[in-house]
Amino acid sequence: MNAHRLVALLLLLTVTLSAFSSQPGNPDAVLGKWLSARKKNQVQIYKQGNKYYGKLVWMAEPNDPLTNKPKVDSQNPDEKLRNRPLMNLPILSNLVYKGGNVWAEGQIYNPEDGKTYNCDVTLKDENSMDFHGYILGMPFLGKTKTWTRVK
Structure with a gap:
């Protein structure tokens, strides 16, 4: 994976995350809408069971510039999923609260x-x-970007 794609991923993630509770040590503190580092996307983080997930809820450019239709998941490796809309697409999964304001083990x-x-x-x-994204299960093979809460 080249650095440009990793940066793009981290930017998308940054947009995906938003509002959360402000209490330190609160497992639900990440809940809400978050603006990506590049300010091109927002992610709504929500909880299911004891894990945290996120879906894309806002994009600075929601439509394809060529067709002016909503952007779709055209790069998905599963051809059957390539026509699903990006808006409200689940992109963050399986984050687990580890304590000390850290959520890990996500994708x-x-x-x-x-x-x-x-x-x-x-x-x-x-x-x-x-927000730290990385490859091959090795955190040192990744990048960290700062996301901000959407109020």
């Missing part, structure tokens, strides 16, 4: 390259988080 799907990456999140304060 993020990047519709720009059709690949899924490992990820973890560290809440810096109630309105910002560090």
Whole structure:
């Protein structure tokens, strides 16, 4: 995976995450809408059971510039999924709260390259988080971007 694609993935993730509770040590503090580092996407983080997930809920450019139709998951490796809309697409999955404002063991799907990456999140304060995406299960093979809460 080249650096450009990883950066694109992290940007998409940054947009995907938003509002959360401000209490330190609160497992649900990541809940809400988050704006990606490049400010091109927002992700709504929600909880199912004891895990956290996120879906794409806003894009600066929601339509394909050539067709002016809503963007679809055209890079998905599964051809059957390539026509599904990007808006409301689940892209973040299986984050587990580890304590100390850290959520780990998650995966993020990047519709720009059709690949899924490992990820973890560290809440810096109630309105910002560090989102770390990486490959091959090796955190040192990745990048960290700061996402901000959407109020």
